[in-house]
Amino acid sequence: MQQAGRVGSCDGNRMRPLLILDLDETLIYGSESRLHLDADFLVGPFHVYMRPHLEGFLRDTAEHYDLAIWSSASWGYVHAIADQLLPLVPKWQFVWSRSRCVSRMDPELMEVGFLKDLRKVKRLGRDLARVLIVDDSPQKVSRNYGNAIYIPRFEGDDADDALPPLARFVSSLRSEADFRSIEKRGWRNSQHLR
Numbered sequence: 001m002q003q004a005g006r007v008g009s010c011d012g013n014r015m016r017p018l019l020i021l022d023l024d025e026t027l028i029y030g031s032e033s034r035l036h037l038d039a040d041f042l043v044g045p046f047h048v049y050m051r052p053h054l055e056g057f058l059r060d061t062a063e064h065y066d067l068a069i070w071s072s073a074s075w076g077y078v079h080a081i082a083d084q085l086l087p088l089v090p091k092w093q094f095v096w097s098r099s100r101c102v103s104r105m106d107p108e109l110m111e112v113g114f115l116k117d118l119r120k121v122k123r124l125g126r127d128l129a130r131v132l133i134v135d136d137s138p139q140k141v142s143r144n145y146g147n148a149i150y151i152p153r154f155e156g157d158d159a160d161d162a163l164p165p166l167a168r169f170v171s172s173l174r175s176e177a178d179f180r181s182i183e184k185r186g187w188r189n190s191q192h193l194r
């Protein structure tokens, strides 16, 4: 529905904005053992639990955004989960896994970390001013923090309630010309509603 009194601030940019979603600890939790409830589905040895309110989150954000998945997990795991979630979305614009990430040695942890570099999304013809990426791991999106929204880790808590306010916040940004200029760190308490 058109909102009264709101003149779109993205004239000249007709493409729907893009919302890129992480999987593990953001949309779902994959556990090698069963938690106190049955999993929503199984992927290989993993009991996969959907974050509470995930269906409504995907439905509401898909009204205004193209949706995509980008996880640093393996190709097979990521695609199996994307397929399970596909009935909840019109389509995934892309489903990317670890092979699309940039690997980098973390000198403090002395282990390889994986970064999601949005230049790869720009090569798809996307204007990064109109791209958001949601992740529970700030370091994974450290090259594009202006596009990032951080969400608390989900580890199977069936009382988790992070997704409804995130859907409202993301939806409220949809007409902004440049998401990178918006302060996003306080989204849980944001009044950024137009």
Ligand SMILES: [Mg+2]
Pocket: 022, 023, 024, 025, 026, 135, 136, 137
């Ligand atoms: Mg994650």
